[in-house]
Amino acid sequence: MTHDPAERTRLGIDFGTSHTVAVLGDGEQPARALLFEGSPLLPSAVFAEGDELLAGRFALQRGRRAPHSLEPHPKRRVDLDSLLLGEREVGTVDAVAAVLARVRAEAQRVAGALGPVTITVPATWGPTRRQVVTDAAARSGLGEVQLVPEPIAAAAYFVRRLGQRIQDGHAVVVYDLGAGTFDASVVARSADGFTVLSQDGRDDLGGLDIDAAIADHLRPQHGDVVSASDAAERARQRLALLEEVRLAKESLSIYNRAEFTIPFTDVDAHLTRSELEDLARPMLLQTLKVTRAVIAAAGLTPERTAGVFLVGGASRMPLAATLLHQSLGIPPTAIEQPELVVAQGALIAAPAAPPAPPRSESPTAPTPPGVSALDYSPADAPGPVAPSSTRTFDGSIARPRQRMPWPVAVAAAMLVLLAMPLMSLWGGALETAIGKGEIYDRGVEMLFGTSYGIMMMAMIGSVTAAPLLLRRVRWARPLGIGAAIVSAVPVLAALPSFATDDPLITGLVMIAVSTIVTLCLGQSKSRHWFDTEPHAIGTRDTVLKVLISAGLVVGLVTITAVLMAVLNEADRSSYW
The missing domain is CATH 3.30.420.40 (ATPase, nucleotide binding domain)
Structure with missing residues (x-):
């Protein structure tokens, strides 16, 4: 059939x-x-x-x-x-x-x-x-x-x-x-x-983009390898160079070194596998x-x-x-x-x-x-x-915008909470405890200065990380986790002296908030969201992104400082 x-x-x-x-x-x-x-x-x-x-x-x-x-x-x-x-x-x-x-x-x-x-x-x-x-x-x-x-x-x-x-x-x-x-x-x-x-x-x-990177890599060693003044001639040289580069690149899948002659010149060039990999x-x-x-x-x-x-x-x-x-x-x-x-x-x-x-x-x-x-x-x-x-x-x-995972939004909100009135109340209570010697009986000045430094770092880190998390800046995730952990250190040190006072609740809330931030930013959804951050293409986009993020950070820091000053004037017994 x-x-x-x-x-x-x-x-x-x-x-x-x-x-x-x-x-x-x-x-x-x-x-x-x-x-x-x-x-x-x-x-x-x-x-x-x-x-x-x-x-x-x-x-x-x-x-x-x-x-x-x-x-x-x-x-x-x-x-x-x-x-x-x-x-x-x-x-x-x-x-x-x-x-x-x-x-x-x-x-x-x-x-x-x-x-x-x-x-x-x-x-x-x-x-x-x-x-x-x-x-x-x-x-x-x-x-x-x-x-x-x-x-x-x-x-x-x-x-x-x-x-x-x-x-x-x-x-x-x-x-x-x-x-x-x-x-x-x-x-x-x-x-x-x-x-x-x-x-x-x-x-x-x-592969074409790798070829272009190799061609650019040859410039510091051999000068401008595409040097013709006429546009058509430059295009011809560029095409020939990329063809030679492609053949050299492909041979490096087998061999450790490739040698070739730059087209339209008598210049010999070489490329090693380690250079290609770099x-x-x-x-x-x-x-x-x-x-x-x-x-x-x-x-x-x-x-x-x-x-x-x-x-x-x-x-x-x-x-x-x-x-x-x-x-x-x-x-x-x-x-x-x-x-x-x-x-x-x-x-x-x-x-x-x-x-x-x-x-x-x-x-x-x-x-x-x-x-x-x-x-x-x-x-x-x-x-x-x-x-x-x-x-x-x-x-x-x-690239289309991807929906923000909910753990990132929660973490940003919690970081703002760390840097706002609760942080002021915690600082005032901690300061009082240190001043009375309720935490330790010696080294009061050292503890006082250390606690202030830690709290300042935590507040600045928190208020900086919050907007950058929302802007999907990759390094904001470790910054937010670090700020949350640093915030919890003085609280844990001061908890024994707060056993009978209202600040005990504040301290426990601060530890809970720090834990929530750490858990949210440590989730796989958050990690993958930041790992796939779309990179800015071009200097203009990069500068614009940095300026917007810096503006948000300065604005939130200013708001925090003003709010803390108002709270301090309202109640000097509890706030700084």
Whole structure:
């Protein structure tokens, strides 16, 4: 019995930022990767030449001579309506379609008629971005395609091809570090397939950003390696330099040292693995922050974690696996060609993949947490949802505000309570006890000065930490815990002398408040909220954040001082 090839030869495509990967198969047997000029990695670059759009290595080759007509990473421009390539304005859909048309031509040359086509997209992409891919596929001649979230495809490969088991109720962490973006997802196995429990990502972290850091690292050693006065020539030099840097970086996954020649010069340069790791570490630590956050959001425990799966070409860097292992305590699973994982997983997940969502004006509408992405339909979406991070017109990263955990709000309120009238009453009572010698019979002056110093530190720390906690400044958490603990020290010392007086109640209240602050800020919800603090991009945002926080601190300190002075005038027997 024979089968129509169109019914069994399916095409899976992973349209990436730097490269596009395509595989042919039936979803059951191991898929075979399409080769483009002898490599499974097709550059996603597009070059405008007259009325024609070139894609792949041909585009990169032409782009070295005319860089202003080249777009090396059209996926990073998916939010734009059009691109200016040289003197020609090209629609973003047309640019993506040029890459997909190159894939279609090669697939038809190898397999003839094609069956269903599946294209993977980031899990955080919503209707508008997905529609760009759907329209581009139709314009390229692929017709109607199925879209599968990338973490679902990776999880399907993890189970089917690697033979890993994910029991019901367990989940796998997908760490996807590509050329231009980073995505972390928690994907659970259920009776209906796979479910994306949580996901988040960064549009400003990837292998390209590490390449740029390496290029900048060369300046102090070799001067301005991109030194041409002409803008077109500078762009040509920059493209060539980044290509050399990328090849050196990739070789350091195997070797400890890479040597190369800086393009358009006779200067020889070298890069060691330790230098690469020093440059990449800050960016990789940011990916760990996102990964820990999605794990916490999913409520995933180590006992329910089936594994950590490395996906994307940049994830092959040894430091990425090392830092993940150190941070999570789970050795990640890496394979020889992580670039092919998503495309191959697309064929496995394709039978249950949903159709592309309809056009919407919403920037994104990611798969809702807890809903099976394999069974997900746009009609099930609760409404437009903002992307986890979007690039603004000035190039900065804008992120949606996350709801403040209640323990943080309670801790901020309790810290204000520590610094307000109760602190004054406690100080007056403590001062009286020391003056009468009820705490100790000697060293009164030393105790008096020490207690004042401790109380002053506690009050300033409390009133400073409270607004900074609300502003989500990371170092405010240890400051608040420290202020609460320091506040309790003189109270505990003075409690024996308050056994028969009203200040006993005050002292007990102060200890209770300090304990509440410590417990609230020590909770996992509070820790993760501050660990995932969105960093400010740009000097202006950083300075503005510092100025606002300083204003709040000065205002609260002033209010506290005025209130204490009023209380002191009202009742000199109890207050300072």
